Amino acid sequence: MNNFIPYIQAKTKLSIVEKIGQLFMPAAFINDSEEEILAIEQLIKEHHVGSLCFFHSRASAATNFEGKKKIVYNEDSFATLKKLIQRYQSVAKYPLLISIDAEWGLAMRIENTTQYPYAITLGAIPNKTDLIYKVGQQIAQDCKAAGIHWNLAPVVDINNNPNNPVIGYRSFGEEKHNVTQKALAFIKGSAHEGVITCLKHFPGHGDTAVDSHLGLPLISKSKDDLVANELFPFQQLINEGVPTIMAGHLSIPALADGDTIPSSLSKKMLKNLLREEMNFKGVVISDALNMHAVSKNYPIKGELEWLAFDAGNDVLCFAENIEEGIQTIVENASNSQVEESFERLWRLKEMAFKACDNPAKLSEASIVNKEIARASLTLFKGTTGSFNTQDFIGLEINQSKPPSIFFKTLADKKTFPLMSTFENSVEVLRQQTKNEKNILLALFPPKAKPANLFDIPKEQLDLINELFETKNVILYLFGNPYVLNHLQIDKAKAIVIAYQNFKEFQETAVQFVLKEIEASGKIPVSIKSI
Template sequence: MNNIIAYSKAITTLSLQEKVGQLFMPAAFINDTEEEILQIEKLISEYAIGSLCFFHSRASAATNFEGQKKIVYNENSFETLNKLIQRYQKAAKYPLLMSIDAEWGLAMRIENTPQYPYAITLGAIQNNENLLFKLGKQIAADCKAAGIHWNLAPVVDINNNPNNPVIGYRSFGENKYLVTLKAAAFIKGTEMEGVLTCIKHFPGHGDTAVDSHLGLPLIEKSKEELLKNELFPFQHLINEGVDSIMAGHLSIPALADGDAIPSSLSKKMLKNLLRDEMNFKGVVISDALNMHAISKNYTTKGELEWLAFDAGNDVLCFSEYAQEGIEAILKNASEKQIEESFKRIWHLKEKAFMKEATSITLSDASDLNTAIAKESLTIYKGSVADFKKQHFIGLTIGSTKNSAFFDAIGKELSFEKVSDLEQSEANLSKFDNVLIAIYPPKAKPANLFDIPQEQLDLINTLSATKNVVIYLFGNPYVLNHLKTESTKAVVIAYQNFEVFQENAALHFLGHNLAPGKTPVTIKR
């Protein structure tokens, strides 16, 4: 690992331009072409760039182009990432801070790496923060194995809007105390491995119906309401000494004296509120500056970077115009302003490089995921007791044709299964008892989680006319679209991982309990 000079030496070694370069965090992509890699190397070496944020590919970055361009999958993604990090470090005059969004592990960005459950699943766990600690530690170990120093996680947004298009399943839930408790445990585990953390998205992205990747969300709450709820986790974790906070792109007039300016560009929110009132001393990092909530409003190259820095961001994430941004900051900022941000980011670097990586081997997720599956399984309503003694049929709904849930049950019980809806109607008519396994194709609520309306209609019809038990392997908000009043039981397993399905099967068979509690309110 690269050695980093002490801050006391850095303040006299780096030129003012190099200090500004340290504030920039361009995006890097593991599936870049050689030409694109050379461009990033040139940027790093010529402008003393301080950090990089890794994404899978330019087609998928920050969801700006989601569904518009073909995403190329790379079976050797982890090896590619590791080699790129080494290559970019060699191009740097001063060691780079490498960052990534690994909320549920490197798998959030990198295929064929350990994947852990979404935050909403962790939110269902009761009185077992040790699992959150272990999760933070294990994800951090994977980050270190790759050469990543900074996990831009966890999300501490309060999940209080079921139609939130971008947060939802990424939040621990709607209870501010539990969100804070679980985030704190995750952070402690991450720190144990010597990896940096970042809480996001300040001042709180949970109660929005707009995706800030695509537009600017408006939150029309009073400052008192926000301090009581959305800002509660941020304040508590600031008091605990969190490394960094990500500024979201959110319009919150109550926090900006009536101004509709995005929070990431607001001095009133980042300096007056976050720095002065909430007493945050660490690094403020902007959410991605390419996101349409702000980028579409600033067409002059470098202008957005300057405005974000001037508002109070120390690190400019996903800056697409680093060269012009550096020039704009040098032109407009005072030396004192630059030195203050440089001091914060360099001290963060010193902390990141204190602990050497000892392994390049990725962790095995299976044991921890099994423990989380057991602790999160939730009975939403009713009881499955004695249902297995009935003559029932199993129906698969959604994206999984081969159900590990039904396969595990089939090891003890003999029953018929259907998944082809065109052929299932006749088969279903023969049974009074139906066990339904739902696998929503997506975790996001758009387009009914990509579950076809006719499938939801079928579930509702069966629930109204037959004895139905539902196991849901996905976002619990799916239940907002189901009529579950007449169902015998509904059980939420949250994830479709094989270990979650097998654990749910054991529950159905009566071999284990469901100690979890739904972390959000189902409106229906």
């Protein structure tokens, strides 16, 4: 974006209203209608917003409409995204900073784009930060190929609550040094490509049982405990010079002198703690202001935007009341407040646009995903060689038509009968396995989130526990390891965690079945058997 040079030189000419407009980051949607696109163009032209955050559609979970509107799948989402970015940039008086959530790649928001493993999978890799660096680098390449400057990742929340409804698999795990080490590698990989990263969700969303999209989580730990654990990755990475941090919507009285207001709206949290005590000099971006943890409590248009800015947020993400928000800030903010935030944002834009002229192509994930599959594969319990040379049956707990890649690949090497929950009821499977001794069981949870038992029917979990009790069962889990909290794992002969259902992870698991490789991964979270 060569026209950013005169843009840099012209920064002193921006009016106070334009400077405030630069602090707003409305949401943009890949699958918008022409009418909705024109409305965003109007926002850009009239209010000089400084950035956009892209989401898949207005029916996605991040927009609080999950289940209320039908999600439209667009095979050409990536091409549509590129065209929209170019279109929005063309109407902007000052070039826009474009952001997206790409924690595990553009696939987090966009169909038919490269997907990398979840953070929890990367957290299972002992010591090999080169792979996480490569993931950060390749995701950044994909962002650049689309025209995106700012990846709102990585998550540095320490997930020590197995029932966390919104973080979980998005965290590198429960151990602070592991989280910090993996996050730093991701950040350095992204920085190599010139794409900005963002730590989230300050001061730590890991130990929560409430999704802040829907309500305000309350964390009642002491300040000493929070400083020692939740704040540790943030402080260490601030010391490394991270450019941006996202303020989460969390109520943490111990860090705010007893105040229970959301951390994203707290001066004590953002100005006193983050800026003064922790010495953060970069850009603070709010978590999405449409989220119900904050939005439902401020019905007056512009009030929430003002409170978020006044608390210390430099960028107001997913602000829905742009005109009213700008006006309220104009009426209430001091010139120094505006100038400080504007200068921080402007420096960030300068950093972002220095790298944007370097062309980039979409990355190829297969090689690095295969390396991650092998490095993360975890022998969680027992040994797996017990019946490799004996008769066994394969049992697939899966909503997809069998055979899975795992069993299809294994069948090329061994002969065994295969049964599946896709083709048989639990009762039929119970009868068919009645006289069997050895069972190789592959579990594919439908979802990575813990709600509704990861969408695994309870009767299927009951069947697994019955088999653990009466048979020699080796379980291969291709999904979130927290699933094991719902199983009687002490009864299983062996448990292997593969973390993802990608082709590369299933094929790597077969290599382990055949004793061609070892499992060197270490589960990054604690599991308690029922």
